[in-house]
Amino acid sequence: MIERRPGLTLLSHAILISGILIVAFPLYITFVASTVTQNEIMRPPLPLIPGPHMIENYTRALFEGSRNAIPVGLMMFNSLVMALVIAVGKIVISLTSAYAIVYFRFPFRTLCFWTIFITLMLPVEVRILPTFEVVANLDMLNSYAGLTVPLIASATATFLFRQFFMTIPDELLEAARIDGAGPIRFFFDILLPLSRTTIAALFVILFIYGWNQYLWPLLITTDKSMNTIVMGISHMIGIDDFTDWPAVMATAMLAMLPPVAIVIFMQRLFIKGLVETEK
Amino acid sequence: MEKRVVFRHKLLPFVLVLPQLVITAVFFLWPASQALYQSLLIEDAFGLSREFVWFENFENLYNDPLYFASFRTTAVFSISVASLSLGMALVLAVMADRVIKGTNIYRTFLIWPYAVAPAIVGVLWLFMFNPSIGLIAFWLKQTGYNWNHVLNGDQAMVLIVFAAAWKQISYNFLFFLAGLQSIPKSLIEAAAIDGAGPSRRFWTIIFPLLSPTTFFLVVVNIVYAFFDTFGIIHATTHGGPGKATETLVYKVFSDGFVSLDLGGSAAQSVILMFIVISLTVVQFRYIERRVHY
Numbered sequence: 063m064i065e066r067r068p069g070l071t072l073l074s075h076a077i078l079i080s081g082i083l084i085v086a087f088p089l090y091i092t093f094v095a096s097t098v099t100q101n102e103i104m105r106p107p108l109p110l111i112p113g114p115h116m117i118e119n120y121t122r123a124l125f126e127g128s129r130n131a132i133p134v135g136l137m138m139f140n141s142l143v144m145a146l147v148i149a150v151g152k153i154v155i156s157l158t159s160a161y162a163i164v165y166f167r168f169p170f171r172t173l174c175f176w177t178i179f180i181t182l183m184l185p186v187e188v189r190i191l192p193t194f195e196v197v198a199n200l201d202m203l204n205s206y207a208g209l210t211v212p213l214i215a216s217a218t219a220t221f222l223f224r225q226f227f228m229t230i231p232d233e234l235l236e237a238a239r240i241d242g243a244g245p246i247r248f249f250f251d252i253l254l255p256l257s258r259t260t261i262a263a264l265f266v267i268l269f270i271y272g273w274n275q276y277l278w279p280l281l282i283t284t285d286k287s288m289n290t291i292v293m294g295i296s297h298m299i300g301i302d303d304f305t306d307w308p309a310v311m312a313t314a315m316l317a318m319l320p321p322v323a324i325v326i327f328m329q330r331l332f333i334k335g336l337v338e339t340e341k
Numbered sequence: 342m343e344k345r346v347v348f349r350h351k352l353l354p355f356v357l358v359l360p361q362l363v364i365t366a367v368f369f370l371w372p373a374s375q376a377l378y379q380s381l382l383i384e385d386a387f388g389l390s391r392e393f394v395w396f397e398n399f400e401n402l403y404n405d406p407l408y409f410a411s412f413r414t415t416a417v418f419s420i421s422v423a424s425l426s427l428g429m430a431l432v433l434a435v436m437a438d439r440v441i442k443g444t445n446i447y448r449t450f451l452i453w454p455y456a457v458a459p460a461i462v463g464v465l466w467l468f469m470f471n472p473s474i475g476l477i478a479f480w481l482k483q484t485g486y487n488w489n490h491v492l493n494g495d496q497a498m499v500l501i502v503f504a505a506a507w508k509q510i511s512y513n514f515l516f517f518l519a520g521l522q523s524i525p526k527s528l529i530e531a532a533a534i535d536g537a538g539p540s541r542r543f544w545t546i547i548f549p550l551l552s553p554t555t556f557f558l559v560v561v562n563i564v565y566a567f568f569d570t571f572g573i574i575h576a577t578t579h580g581g582p583g584k585a586t587e588t589l590v591y592k593v594f595s596d597g598f599v600s601l602d603l604g605g606s607a608a609q610s611v612i613l614m615f616i617v618i619s620l621t622v623v624q625f626r627y628i629e630r631r632v633h634y
Contacts (some may be wrong), residue, residue, distance in 0.1 A: 065533060067539070070439075070539060071439070071440060074436040074437075074439045074440050075436075075440060075443075077432065077433070077436045078433060078436050078437060078440070078443075078447045081429070081432075081433045081436075081451065082447065082450045082451060085450070085451060085454060085507065085510060085511075086450070088462075088465040088466060088469060088507065089465070091465075091468070091469055091476060092465050092468065095468065103474055104474060106473075106474050106475070106476065106478075106479040107476055107479045107480070108474075108476045108479075154360075155360045155361045155364070156361065158357040158358070158360065158361070159357060159358040159360075159361040159362075161357055162353075162354040162355075162357035162358045163358065164344055165344060165347055165348055166347055166348055166350060166353070166354035166357075167347050167349075168350075168351070168354040168355065171354075174358050174362060177362060177365055177366075177370070178361060178362075178365060180365075180369070180370070181365055181369045182621060183614065183617050183618050183621050184369050184373050184614065184617070185568050185617065187568045187571060187590045187593070187594075187613070188376075188568075188590075188593070188610045188613040188614050188617060189369070189372040189373050189375075189376050189610055189614075190593060190594060190597060190598070190606075190610070191376070191379070191597045191598070191603060191606055191607065191610070192371075192372035192373070192375035192376050192379065192607070192610075193368055193372040195372075195375070196367060196368060196371060196372055196375075197368075200367075211364065211368070212364070212368040214364055215361055215364040215365045215368065215369060220361065228344070232344060232345050232346045235344075235346045236346055239346075244348075245348045245350060245353055248348075270455075270456050273458070274456075274457075274458035274459070274460075274461075274572075275458075276458060276459060276460040276571065276572035276575070277571050277572065277575075277594070280575075281598070292458040292460050292461060292572075293460065295460065295461065295464055295576075296460065296464075296575070296576055299464070299467075299576075307468070307474070310464070310468075311468065314461050314464050314465060317458065317461050318456070318457050318458075318461055321456035321457070321458070322453045322456045322457065324456065325452060325453050325455060325456040326449060326453055329448075329449060329452070332452075333452075333515060336455075336512075336515065337515075337516075337519065
């Protein structure tokens, strides 16, 4: 604080609070809509106070499933598997490839590095059709493998680990070698424990990334039992009168819950991960 | 930068990089080369016959007014999203940097939209602006403004801009706040002693020192608006009404998977690849050491 200006400070708080209210408004409306009946929604305006039908709406969404969608509980399970496999898979293969690139000299090392680098420039969105064909030819449509494996390669994570390994002093490796540790032992006993916070921060970001995937599951899960919650919700929205809005809104709340909870409760790791993956 | 000390092993490093390389080759390089190849072919929708046509697909795109309209839509969309969310985030970050008490609480309540999936963002905003049942559409009608984004292309664009900007505020806020907190306090104190008021200090000291962060965020926001908003558009407007909200990425999807124009879709993919490559180059070339944490 440079100088005392109570008026300005008050204004700052007022602006921040109205900012929070604007940002939270869509969430609040969604919550209210998930606690009222279809009739109340169909006769606008929507009440601004939550109704008493929360439990029945959420149970209906979670276990029954609407007109042309499977129960949301199942979708959430698919999303969870997808997010976990993507996050863990990306971390594992990035750790090992960064380890190889930093701690070994081998032919084509630079070529490997650039091959991984190129993936930065090829987001799913620009190679939709041919990637779909590859997955179809490999018979991976409607499977967890098809949902996850094509998204596992990660240049960002590899670079992040490479960057981190570079900051580890050489003396550590020399000491380990004098004590007779081979590459595998060095990796598990020294490198992995040192990378713990980086791994945790990355996991938070990658879990959110995996949970929020939309286009990819939309393309490769033609079988409804493989739908994830983020894409499955679009099957639940139809023409106004036939959309079970309370259930849709309950589903939206459930789809937001895991990633938002992670961001709020693991804020420090989340911010670390966000800042580092952008470097 | 290289390590001085390394392990000597012939086979192990290959085993370690292999998984990443195999996935990259199968799901990235091969499909990308297929896109390049398909962009030179014209294939009928059932895959029965294909013909090598050199650059005819690109010529068709060049002569297609719809493709240029999609470029315009994307430009309008990304510029609006970037300026709206950057503007709001900057105001909030400056305020959060000013107040002493509660910065962390404000931050907690402002960053959560980052975690909401684009498609879910679309559902949230679609519900509020739904012409027949949406709360905001209802309020607008009461003030005499007829909201119907299902029929009105401009309103559909406003809807997806709001939704996309809303999600991005949290990201921009975090980076602006980090940038603000890294500005040395002594500079601001010196200016205050020289008699500069808060607004003058902001425009002559804080804003210029923040410019690397701002530039970085502009690039990130444009990449976001180009590539990460497919879910928002698909969940709210489906590119409509007409083609009013069909961005480049959405058009690749709808031409390829809905209209089954494989060559045309592949040619658009190739053009998108060039856009990504140039954006990546800008990102690496000009914003190497931009923000100091």
